[in-house]
Amino acid sequence: MNGWFHGWRAAVRIARRDAWRSKGRSFLVLAMIALPIIGVSAANVTLRTSELSVAEKADRTMGAADARLSDAGYGGVPIYQAPNGQDTMPVKSYEDQPYPDGDADTAKAVPAGARVLKDTSGTAKVRTEHGSLHVNVRELKATDPMAHGMVTLLDGRFPQKDDEVAVTGQFLKESGLSAGSRLTVRNMDRTYLITGAYELPGDLAANEVNALPGALLTPLDQALEAQGMSGTGQNTTYLVDVPGPGGFTWNMVEQANTKGVKVESRAALLNPPPRSEVKLYQHPDWVDYDSSGEANTAMLASLATIVGLAMLEICLLAGPAFAVGARRSRRQLGLVGANGGDRRHIRSIVLAGGLVIGAAAAVVGTVLGVALTVALRPLLEDWLGKRFGGIDLRPLELAGIALLAVLTGLLAAIVPAVTASRQTVLASLTGRRGVRRSNRILPVVGLVAVLLGAAIALYGSVVTDQFILVAGGSALAELGVVALTPALVGLFGRVSRWLPLSPRLALRDAVRNRGRTAPAVAAVLAAVAGTVAVATYQVSSEAEHRAGYEARMPSGAVSALLTQGDGRDASALRDAVRRDLPVDLTADLGRLTVGRAGCEMYSEAKGCGYVEVVTPKVNECPLWVTDADGNSASDHMTPAERRKLGKDWRCTAQAGSIGESGLVVGDASLLKVLRIDDPKAEQALKEGKVVSFHRPMVDQKTGKLSVRLVPDRGEANEAAAAEKEPPGKVVALPAYQAPDSVESYDVGGIVPAAAVRQAGMTMAPLGAYHSTDALPSSRQRQKLDQDLDRLGADVDLYVEEGFTGEKSIVLLALTVFAGLITIGAAGIATGLAQADAEADLKTLAAVGAPPRVRRSLSGFQCGVVALMGVVLGSLAGLLPGIGLRLTERRQSEKWYSEMLDQGGMADAPYTPVVIPWQTLAALLVLVPLGAALLAAVVTRSRGALARREAG
Known part of the structure; x- marks a missing residue:
C-alpha cells in the first residue's frame, strides 16, 4: 500500500512537471475538458437560480403578507382547496345544476385583528405619444410594507396622491411617455401625473399602470356606466397580515373555504399539511393531473444522454492529445523503463497526466461557469422576461460536475497510457514509432452497427409508434459511423x-x-x-x-368591420384606416338586412329581420341529419360509411363566418383584396349574380342560391324555441359557384348590389377590407386606435400578419x-x-x-x-x-x-x-x-x- 502511494505520488509529480513544461499542449487539453464543464456548471447555476424557491414565489405573489384571499368563483358556496391555493372544487356536486349567482364575500373571511391591503386589477385604454394603448391597471398601495417584493421601483417614486400613477418600464418604452408626463385615460376627463417607473419581477414585458386604491378603476367604471359601455372588469383580492408568529394557518384556510374563498397561505406553502389532512385530495371526484414524476424521469434521462455525449466528445478529443503528449515524452518514459520502471509505472505517469489536467480543468471550468452565470444573468433575465432569485450554488452538484472533469481526464488518458506502456525501452529511447497496421475489425463492427441501427430506426418509425426505438436505433447507427470514421478518413x-x-x-x-x-x-x-x-x-x-x-385574410390585409350599430360609422371607419395605415386598395362591405331601415345588428326590435341561407336538402351532410327524436343518423352507420362521408364535399366544405349568413355585399374590388384571380367571378358580379365560395349553398341542378328573408328576429327566436322553421319568404338568386380550390377566407359568398335590390332585400354598411403595401407598425396601430376611440364605434379590427414561427x-x-x-x-x-x-x-x-x-x-x-x-x-x-x-x-x-x-x-x-x-x-x-x-x-x-x- 505504501509503495502504491509513493508510486502514484511520483507519477503525479512527473505529470505535473511535464504539463507545466509543455504549456501549449496542456492548455489545449485543459481547454477541451474545461469548456463543457463551463457550460454544464453555468447551466446548473442558471437553472437553480432561475427556479424560484417557494418563499421567493410567495414574495412575488403576496409580498410580505401572510396570505392572499380571493373569490373561488363558485358563487360563494363552500369549497375544498389544495395547499397551493390554486386547485379548488366545490364541496357539493353541481353537475346537474348551475352555481349560485353572486360572488363570495371575501372580506368576511379575513381573521379578526388582521391588517388588510386591497389589490385590484382591471383594464383600460390610455393615450400615448403615438395614439392609444390597452394596459392593465393595478390599484395597489405599492409603498405599503406588505407589497414589498411584488413590484420593483426602477426610477422616481410610487404614487402618493389620487392624481398620480406609476408605470412599468415597458409601457414607457412603447408609449413614448416619460416620468413627469401626464397620462390621459380614455372616457375620462381627468389626467394623471406619471411619478415613476417600476417592473414586475415575474413579467418584465407587462404594460401596467399602478394607482392608489379607488383612484382610477372606480371613477373609470362610473364614467363607462354613464356612457352605457362595459366596465374595466375589476377583480379584487386581499393581502392579509395576521398578528402572531403562526401566520395564516391551515385551519384558517379551511374556515375561509367554508365562505367560498380560496387562500394562498405562506404558511401552507412553506409547510404544507399531510395529504391525509387535505380534504380535496380525499374527495372521490378529485383527479390529480400532476405528471411531474414522468416529467422528472424524462428530464433525468435527457440529462444523462447529454452528459454521456459530452463525455464521449471530450474523450474523443482529449485522448489524441494525451497520445501526442505521450509520444513527445517517449524518451522520458523510456528512461523510466531503463531505470527499472515497469509498464505499471509508465501507465501511472500517463494516467496521472489526465488526473492533473482533469483536476485543473475542474477548478477552472467550475469557477468560470459561475462567473459566466453572474455576468450573463441580466441578459438572460431580459430574454426570459422575468427576474431570477438569489444566486443558488449547490456545492454537491458543482462538486459532481467537477468530478466529471477529473473522470473524463482519466478516461481520455487510458488508451494512450496502455499504448505507451507497450512500447519497448529501445523504441522509446530511439524515438521510433514502428509500423502499425490499421484495425480491420473495427470498420466491420461499425458497418454492422450502422445497418442494424438504421433497421431499428426504420422499424420504429414505419411499423411501430415507439419513439424509443427510433432514438435507440439512431444512436446505434451514429456510434457505428464513429467506429467507421478511421476507414472513412482513409x-x-x-x-x-x-x-x-x-x-x-x-x-x-x-x-x-x-x-x-x-x-x-x-x-x-x-x-x-x-x-x-x-x-x-x-x-x-x-x-x-x-x-x-388558418389565415383570416391574405398576408398584410386589414379587416375593419363594425360589430354594433346600423352602419352609419362605416365611412368614417374606412377613412381612418386609409389615413393611418399604408393602404393600397379598399373594398367596401355591406350586410344583408330585412325590414325597416336603421335596424342595428342583431336587433330584436319589431320589424327588424335578417337573411339566412337555405341549404338544399341534397347538399346537407348525412352525418348531421337527425330524426324526430333528435338521434343522429351517424349512430346507425358503419365505420366504413362514416369514413366515406368524412371525405364527401357536403361534409368537408367550410362555410363563411362573416355575419349570420356568411354572405356580404360587395363588388370586384373585394376579389382583388382577397387575391382571387377568377375572371368568371368578376363577370358574374357584373351580371348581378351571387359568387358563392361555399359549394353546399348552391343548388347544382338549377345553379341558384336560396335565401330566406326573415322579417322579424323576435318571431324567429320564438319559432326556434318551439323547434319550428322561422317564418319568411324564400328567394332564389342566380349564382356562380367558384372552384373549390379558391381561398375566400371568411367570406362565404359575395352578393352584388343589383341582386340585393332585385330580391327585395336591403343592405347596411358593414366596414371594409384593405390591402396594404407593408405591415402596419406599432406606432401606426396606436394612431389608428386613437382615431377609432374618437369615432366611438365598436370595431373589429384585424391585421393579417401571416404565420409567425416561434424562434x-x-x-x-x-x-x-x-x-x-x-x-x-x-x-x-x-x-x-x-x-x-x-x-x-x-x-x-x-x-x-x-x-x-x-x-x-x-x-x-x-x-x-x-x-x-x-x-x-x-x-x-x-x-x-x-x-x-x-x-x-x-x-x-x-x-x-x-x-x-x-x-x-x-x-x-x-x-x-x-x-x-x-x-x-x-x-x-x-x-x-x-x-x-x-x-x-x-x-x-x-x-x-x-x-x-x-x-
Missing part, C-alpha cells in the same frame, strides 16, 4: 491526388495519422449530428404548423454549440498535428518551401478535419430527425382514421419531412471555412530551424 484521402500542394499535404497527413484525426472527426460528427437531427425535426414541425395556420432558442444554441465544438475540435486537431509534425514542417522549411506554406497547411489541416466531421455528421443526423417525423406521421394518421370511423370531421393530417437546407449549408460551408481561416490566421508563417536529432 477514403477521403484518395481525393488528395487531385489537390494542390497545401491541401494535399494536409489531407495525407490526416490520413497518415488517423489516431489523432479520427477522434477529432468523430467529435465533430457527434456535435453536428445532434444539431442536424433537432433542426430536421423543428423545421418539419414548423412547416406543419405553417400549413395548419427556437434550442436550435440556435445547438447550432452555436456545434459550431464551437467543430471549430474547437478542428483547432485542437490542427494544434496536435503541428506539434506531432514539427519535424516535417522544419524539413519543408529546410528544402526551401515558402513561409506561406506553413500557414496554408495549418488552415487546410483544420478545414479538412472540420469538413469531414460536418459531412459525416450531417448524414448521421438526418436519420433520427426523419425517423421521429415518420413516427409522428403514423400516429397522426392513426388518430385521423379513428376519428373518421366515429364520424368526426377534420382535415387530413399533414406531417411533412423537411430537410433543413439552411442549417446544412451553414454547417457545410461556413463552419469548415471559418475553422480553416481561423487556423491560418493564428499560425505563424515561419518556424525555427533545428538541426537533426542524433539517432
Whole structure:
C-alpha cells in the first residue's frame, strides 16, 4: 500500500512537471475538458437560480403578507382547496345544476385583528405619444410594507396622491411617455401625473399602470356606466397580515373555504399539511393531473444522454492529445523503463497526466461557469422576461460536475497510457514509432452497427409508434459511423491526388495519422449530428404548423368591420384606416338586412329581420341529419360509411363566418383584396349574380342560391324555441359557384348590389377590407386606435400578419454549440498535428518551401478535419430527425382514421419531412471555412530551424 502511494505520488509529480513544461499542449487539453464543464456548471447555476424557491414565489405573489384571499368563483358556496391555493372544487356536486349567482364575500373571511391591503386589477385604454394603448391597471398601495417584493421601483417614486400613477418600464418604452408626463385615460376627463417607473419581477414585458386604491378603476367604471359601455372588469383580492408568529394557518384556510374563498397561505406553502389532512385530495371526484414524476424521469434521462455525449466528445478529443503528449515524452518514459520502471509505472505517469489536467480543468471550468452565470444573468433575465432569485450554488452538484472533469481526464488518458506502456525501452529511447497496421475489425463492427441501427430506426418509425426505438436505433447507427470514421478518413484521402500542394499535404497527413484525426472527426460528427437531427425535426414541425395556420385574410390585409350599430360609422371607419395605415386598395362591405331601415345588428326590435341561407336538402351532410327524436343518423352507420362521408364535399366544405349568413355585399374590388384571380367571378358580379365560395349553398341542378328573408328576429327566436322553421319568404338568386380550390377566407359568398335590390332585400354598411403595401407598425396601430376611440364605434379590427414561427432558442444554441465544438475540435486537431509534425514542417522549411506554406497547411489541416466531421455528421443526423417525423406521421394518421370511423370531421393530417437546407449549408460551408481561416490566421508563417536529432 505504501509503495502504491509513493508510486502514484511520483507519477503525479512527473505529470505535473511535464504539463507545466509543455504549456501549449496542456492548455489545449485543459481547454477541451474545461469548456463543457463551463457550460454544464453555468447551466446548473442558471437553472437553480432561475427556479424560484417557494418563499421567493410567495414574495412575488403576496409580498410580505401572510396570505392572499380571493373569490373561488363558485358563487360563494363552500369549497375544498389544495395547499397551493390554486386547485379548488366545490364541496357539493353541481353537475346537474348551475352555481349560485353572486360572488363570495371575501372580506368576511379575513381573521379578526388582521391588517388588510386591497389589490385590484382591471383594464383600460390610455393615450400615448403615438395614439392609444390597452394596459392593465393595478390599484395597489405599492409603498405599503406588505407589497414589498411584488413590484420593483426602477426610477422616481410610487404614487402618493389620487392624481398620480406609476408605470412599468415597458409601457414607457412603447408609449413614448416619460416620468413627469401626464397620462390621459380614455372616457375620462381627468389626467394623471406619471411619478415613476417600476417592473414586475415575474413579467418584465407587462404594460401596467399602478394607482392608489379607488383612484382610477372606480371613477373609470362610473364614467363607462354613464356612457352605457362595459366596465374595466375589476377583480379584487386581499393581502392579509395576521398578528402572531403562526401566520395564516391551515385551519384558517379551511374556515375561509367554508365562505367560498380560496387562500394562498405562506404558511401552507412553506409547510404544507399531510395529504391525509387535505380534504380535496380525499374527495372521490378529485383527479390529480400532476405528471411531474414522468416529467422528472424524462428530464433525468435527457440529462444523462447529454452528459454521456459530452463525455464521449471530450474523450474523443482529449485522448489524441494525451497520445501526442505521450509520444513527445517517449524518451522520458523510456528512461523510466531503463531505470527499472515497469509498464505499471509508465501507465501511472500517463494516467496521472489526465488526473492533473482533469483536476485543473475542474477548478477552472467550475469557477468560470459561475462567473459566466453572474455576468450573463441580466441578459438572460431580459430574454426570459422575468427576474431570477438569489444566486443558488449547490456545492454537491458543482462538486459532481467537477468530478466529471477529473473522470473524463482519466478516461481520455487510458488508451494512450496502455499504448505507451507497450512500447519497448529501445523504441522509446530511439524515438521510433514502428509500423502499425490499421484495425480491420473495427470498420466491420461499425458497418454492422450502422445497418442494424438504421433497421431499428426504420422499424420504429414505419411499423411501430415507439419513439424509443427510433432514438435507440439512431444512436446505434451514429456510434457505428464513429467506429467507421478511421476507414472513412482513409477514403477521403484518395481525393488528395487531385489537390494542390497545401491541401494535399494536409489531407495525407490526416490520413497518415488517423489516431489523432479520427477522434477529432468523430467529435465533430457527434456535435453536428445532434444539431442536424433537432433542426430536421423543428423545421418539419414548423412547416406543419405553417400549413395548419388558418389565415383570416391574405398576408398584410386589414379587416375593419363594425360589430354594433346600423352602419352609419362605416365611412368614417374606412377613412381612418386609409389615413393611418399604408393602404393600397379598399373594398367596401355591406350586410344583408330585412325590414325597416336603421335596424342595428342583431336587433330584436319589431320589424327588424335578417337573411339566412337555405341549404338544399341534397347538399346537407348525412352525418348531421337527425330524426324526430333528435338521434343522429351517424349512430346507425358503419365505420366504413362514416369514413366515406368524412371525405364527401357536403361534409368537408367550410362555410363563411362573416355575419349570420356568411354572405356580404360587395363588388370586384373585394376579389382583388382577397387575391382571387377568377375572371368568371368578376363577370358574374357584373351580371348581378351571387359568387358563392361555399359549394353546399348552391343548388347544382338549377345553379341558384336560396335565401330566406326573415322579417322579424323576435318571431324567429320564438319559432326556434318551439323547434319550428322561422317564418319568411324564400328567394332564389342566380349564382356562380367558384372552384373549390379558391381561398375566400371568411367570406362565404359575395352578393352584388343589383341582386340585393332585385330580391327585395336591403343592405347596411358593414366596414371594409384593405390591402396594404407593408405591415402596419406599432406606432401606426396606436394612431389608428386613437382615431377609432374618437369615432366611438365598436370595431373589429384585424391585421393579417401571416404565420409567425416561434424562434427556437434550442436550435440556435445547438447550432452555436456545434459550431464551437467543430471549430474547437478542428483547432485542437490542427494544434496536435503541428506539434506531432514539427519535424516535417522544419524539413519543408529546410528544402526551401515558402513561409506561406506553413500557414496554408495549418488552415487546410483544420478545414479538412472540420469538413469531414460536418459531412459525416450531417448524414448521421438526418436519420433520427426523419425517423421521429415518420413516427409522428403514423400516429397522426392513426388518430385521423379513428376519428373518421366515429364520424368526426377534420382535415387530413399533414406531417411533412423537411430537410433543413439552411442549417446544412451553414454547417457545410461556413463552419469548415471559418475553422480553416481561423487556423491560418493564428499560425505563424515561419518556424525555427533545428538541426537533426542524433539517432
